[in-house]
Amino acid sequence: MISGSNTKSPLLWVVHLSVLLLVLLWTLPTIGLFVSSIRDKDQLAVTGWWTALVSSEQNLIGRTMGPDSQIERDGLFVLEGNILTENDEQGTVTAFGWRSQDPTAFKPGEVAEMSKGRKMTVQEDGHYTLTSPEPMTGSRGSRVFHTVISPPIFTLDNYREVLAAEGIGKSFVNSLTVTIPSTVIPILIAAFAAYALAWMQFPGRAVLIAVVVGLLVVPLQMSLIPLLQLYNKVGGFFGVPAKTYLGIWLAHTGFGLPLAIYLLRNYISELPREIIESARVDGASHFDIFIKIILPLSFPALASFAIFQFLWVWNDLLVAMVFLGNGEDQLVLTGRLREMLGSRGGNWEILTASAFITILVPLGVFFSLQRYLVRGLLAGSVKG
CATH class of the missing domain: 4.10.810 (Virus Scaffolding Protein; Chain A)
Structure with a gap:
């Protein structure tokens, strides 16, 4: 069978x-x-x-050497050089020209008839020869339009430029200074609040839970300015400067608390009731139960929220600009990389290296805590 x-x-x-x-x-x-x-x-x-991993074709514009490099040979004035070497390029020339209207008019080795009796030849390896019956004048060389097939080129220049940028190390430290407390503080506060909402009986508990759920849908942009105004008024009353790390820690704590309380309460409320009741019978207080039982058992949920909060704060720019400022000593890493690009997006190729550098730390946090992520997110979704 x-x-x-x-x-x-x-x-x-x-x-x-x-x-x-x-x-x-x-x-x-x-x-x-x-x-x-x-x-x-x-x-x-x-x-x-x-x-x-494959060769690429590029249409480029280069220049010959200047007239001051010309030599006289057989009654002609000659300029020689390599258009690829002089322009820091690699590859094989497949076509060239001296007019923008027809940049691929000639094949390598052909003679291009230019104005004033000049002639130019460009070889596949980029070597050029420019001859003229009369002395060449001017401060710059002649333009050479050329098509190049280049082999794959890999370089660490983008990383060197980003890591060597002025102030990048200070901005990295600033980001860590902002992110670590902004992750730890809401976890500590939310853990106490979640335990109270899950296991302590007091008037208005259901209303508080509803408020926490409602705050999850409040957009950050809508509450950012009122929160800043409130902080400035309170800080001014106590003589606390406006642009400090304390302000941004409190801001990130306020924005992160609703999700933290919601996530932790769902997890803590599903812990076995027998453990809590046994501890109470043995005379343990709420604080003892929270420290010795709840926190160790709630580590998956704590790690799940830590991942989300760390990623959000590390990549944040808006809150950092509002509460910390744009001074050279205050810029976080995302702000520093934005400043490197300039107002018109120049030097944009460093974006890829910059982005990869910024995700290295969050990736390390994620992979170190990812085994707890699913358990924490599924907390309270099913009944045991």
Whole structure:
């Protein structure tokens, strides 16, 4: 008698394929970001990261050496050099021209007839020869339009530029100074509040729970200015300066508390009642129960919220600009990277390296705590 089949059902295959697709959708952007961060900036500007391992074609503009480098040879005035070396390029020239209307008019090795009797030849390796029957004048060399097929070029120049930028180390420390307390403080407050809402009986408990749930949908942008005004009034009364770390710690704590209390209460309320009652019979106070029983058992939920709060605060720019300021000694890492780009987005190729540098710390936090993430998020969703 056949006890069962070893074949998997089609639904199970669909589930596995769906999970694989979700993993790819989440992983591919990170892979693309890393590949882009180590590519040559010229290749990055014209091709996508998925073409990083194949040669790329680029239409470029270079210049010959200046007239002061010309030599006289056989009655002609000659300029020689390499258009690729002089412009810090690599690859093979496939076409060139001296007019913008027809930048690919000539193949490598052909002679281009120019104005005033000048002639120019460009070889595949970029070596050029420009001859003129009369002495060449001017302060700059002649323009050379050329098409180059370049092999894949990988470099760490973008990382060097970002890491060597002035003030980047200070901004990194500022981000840590903002993020760590802004993660720890709401966890401590929310843990006490969640225990009270889960296991302590007092008037108005249901109303408080409803308020916490309602605060989850309040947009940060809507409450940011009122919170700043309130902080300035209270701080002015007690003589506390406006732009301090204390202000941004309190702001992030206020914005993070609703989610923290909601998440922790769901988890703590599902802990076995028998453990709590046994501790009470043994004479333990609420504080003893919270410190010795609730906190150790609630670590998955605490870790889940810590991941979300850390990621949000680390990547924040708006709250940091409002409560901390834009001074050189106050800029967080996201603000420093924004300043490096300038008001018109110049030097944009460093964005990929900058983004990858900024996600290294959050990735470390996530992978160190991710085993607790699912258990914490599912807290209270099912009954045991």
